[in-house]
Amino acid sequence: MPRILVVDDERDVVENLIDELTFAGWQAEGAYDGVEAVLRVLEGGWDAVLMDLRMPKLDGVNALRIMRRAAPNLPVITFTGQAGQGDMHESARLGAVTCLLKPVNIDKLLELLQRLAPMPVR
Numbered sequence: 001m002p003r004i005l006v007v008d009d010e011r012d013v014v015e016n017l018i019d020e021l022t023f024a025g026w027q028a029e030g031a032y033d034g035v036e037a038v039l040r041v042l043e044g045g046w047d048a049v050l051m052d053l054r055m056p057k058l059d060g061v062n063a064l065r066i067m068r069r070a071a072p073n074l075p076v077i078t079f080t081g082q083a084g085q086g087d088m089h090e091s092a093r094l095g096a097v098t099c100l101l102k103p104v105n106i107d108k109l110l111e112l113l114q115r116l117a118p119m120p121v122r
Helices: 011-024 034-043 060-070 085-093 106-116
Strands: 003-007 027-031 048-052 076-080 098-101
Touching: 003 011, 003 034, 011 027, 011 106, 027 034, 034 048, 034 060, 048 060, 048 106, 060 076, 060 085, 076 085, 076 106, 085 098, 098 106
Parallel strands: 003 027, 003 048, 048 076, 076 098
Antiparallel strands: none
16 A cells, blocks of 8 residues: 655645545655654655645755755655645656645545555555
């Protein structure tokens, strides 16, 4: 079962996305800031990361920059409710698959994840 790391400083966003992903069949876990996300990625074993761009301690763009050094091929989808176009473009330049706007459209997210970290056929 593919493992997805969900990263946002808003606990309800993380919990809601974990619930949706778990219901759809993925194994999802949360991290609540960029530092925690980087540490979890360094542990390894992730098939994809969903990460907010605006967070305390370490924002999503800088977390992605560090993640790219440790796991250059790890698919990362960023999302934002507040970031400017510069943050969205920088995340794309750093290799983010896409940047979604909050609130995240679950159907679009699930379709994207199925291409990046497909569920095994039963």
